[in-house]
Amino acid sequence: MDLEKSKSLIVIENSGVFIGLISIGDIQRAIIKNLPLDIKVGEVLRNNIIIGSDADPFQLLKDKMLNLRIEMMPIVDKNNLLSDILLWDEIFDHNISLEEFDSDIPVVIMAGGLGSRLRPLTNIIPKPLLPIGENSIIDVIIEKFRKFGVYNFYVSTNYKSELIKFHFENKGCDFSIDIVKEDFPLGTAGSLELMKDKLTGTFFLTNCDIIISTDYTEILKYHRENNNVITIVASVKEIKIPYGIVESGKNGELLRLKEKPELLFMINTGMYVIEPIVFESINKNEYLDMTTLIENVKNKSLKVGVFPVSDKSWSDIGEWNEYLKIINKIN
Numbered sequence: 001m002d003l004e005k006s007k008s009l010i011v012i013e014n015s016g017v018f019i020g021l022i023s024i025g026d027i028q029r030a031i032i033k034n035l036p037l038d039i040k041v042g043e044v045l046r047n048n049i050i051i052g053s054d055a056d057p058f059q060l061l062k063d064k065m066l067n068l069r070i071e072m073m074p075i076v077d078k079n080n081l082l083s084d085i086l087l088w089d090e091i092f093d094h095n096i097s098l099e100e101f102d103s104d105i106p107v108v109i110m111a112g113g114l115g116s117r118l119r120p121l122t123n124i125i126p127k128p129l130l131p132i133g134e135n136s137i138i139d140v141i142i143e144k145f146r147k148f149g150v151y152n153f154y155v156s157t158n159y160k161s162e163l164i165k166f167h168f169e170n171k172g173c174d175f176s177i178d179i180v181k182e183d184f185p186l187g188t189a190g191s192l193e194l195m196k197d198k199l200t201g202t203f204f205l206t207n208c209d210i211i212i213s214t215d216y217t218e219i220l221k222y223h224r225e226n227n228n229v230i231t232i233v234a235s236v237k238e239i240k241i242p243y244g245i246v247e248s249g250k251n252g253e254l255l256r257l258k259e260k261p262e263l264l265f266m267i268n269t270g271m272y273v274i275e276p277i278v279f280e281s282i283n284k285n286e287y288l289d290m291t292t293l294i295e296n297v298k299n300k301s302l303k304v305g306v307f308p309v310s311d312k313s314w315s316d317i318g319e320w321n322e323y324l325k326i327i328n329k330i331n
Contacts, residue, residue, distance in 0.1 A: 008072045011045060016081045018074055020045040051076055054083045062091055103149030105220070106199060109141060110188050111208035112158030117319055126160035127318065128208040129167055132326055136167070137317055138208055142175070145204070148216050151175050154198065155208075156191040158182040190288035196279045205290075207270035209318030211326075214309045223273040228305040229297055230278065233271040235314040239263045266306060269314050277302070 008023040022045050030044045050068060052061045052075045065073055065086060075084035111128040128138035135143070142153060153175060157164050161181045168177050180194050188207070192199070202223070204216075212233060223231040245258040272290070281296040282288055298304055317323045 018082045106152040107204040108154045153177045187287045187289040189290045189293040193282045205272045210270045211315045213313045222307050229275045229302040231273040231305045233269050234266040237265045237267045
């Protein structure tokens with residue numbers, strides 16, 4: 001799906017008979033349930049989907065897609081053979097949104113760090129303003145949210161704050177942006193206290209050196225359906241061990257042998273959805289990082305969830321190799 005930049009895949013038999021559809025959302029739900037990645041497709045396949053007939057008029061199919069907000073509609077013939085696929089993006093104007101997104105939700109961008117991993121560049125330019133093509137990192141992050149209609153942004157700054165402020169003052173923004181300056185470093189969560197009077201409802205929080213290309217609507221939907229206080233957006237990372245692994249018990253007795261196993265980890269990307277109740281765990285003018293805040297929230301028996309995204313949909317631009325990959329990809 002990452003390679004094809006598609007949110008869904010059609011599953012058919014070798015004969016061309018339509019079987020079903022599997023989406024990124026289906027895979028994410030399977031990961032949330034801790035199902036193994038090598039599970040058979042049929043066990044997570046979505047069968048109860050709406051399909052069209054090649055005998056139906058195109059306008060009828062189009063109206064059905066619009067009314068039911070169907071992103072991908074398989075078209076089959078009388079023998080249930082797949083004959084066509086209708087895609088939302090190819091049929092409807094880009095001004096017609098597939099998903100309803102709460103565009104009033106604000107986004108907080110943490111942009112106060114020194115950018116130490118990207119020195120010497122960041123000795124001159126603050127990390128959020130490092131270029132990616134014709135834009136800066138922070139511009140790309142904002143544009144990702146703007147595609148979902150988000151209008152209100154807050155940027156927490158410290159290091160070279162005046163350059164970040166100057167950037168937006170001269171940009172001619174078609175959105176609202178509030179630059180909040182720390183008097184001294186407060187950590188990835190501590191500076192939220194400076195905005196607590198403005199963040200009175202659910203909000204997104206993201207580091208300024210990550211880019212996540214996924215459906216933010218699904219993240220928000222998961223957060224709300226599960227009544228989370230904090231939702232961590234995590235990247236599914238698969239690491240292949242190039243050796244045979246031996247597990248032994250008492251007296252060196254062999255328990256099991258695994259040949260070049262593949263290990264699955266969930267990596268914290270640095271993006272979160274947060275409820276304002278967390279401000280009860282943040283003290284004024286006190287350094288606090290997100291890890292500690294999350295632990296404090298958990299200790300209060302409040303719910304913290306994890307929403308998985310694919311490894312290829314997440315870029316950590318705060319690290320040299322990843323930054324260069326993005327630059328080379330654009331060029």
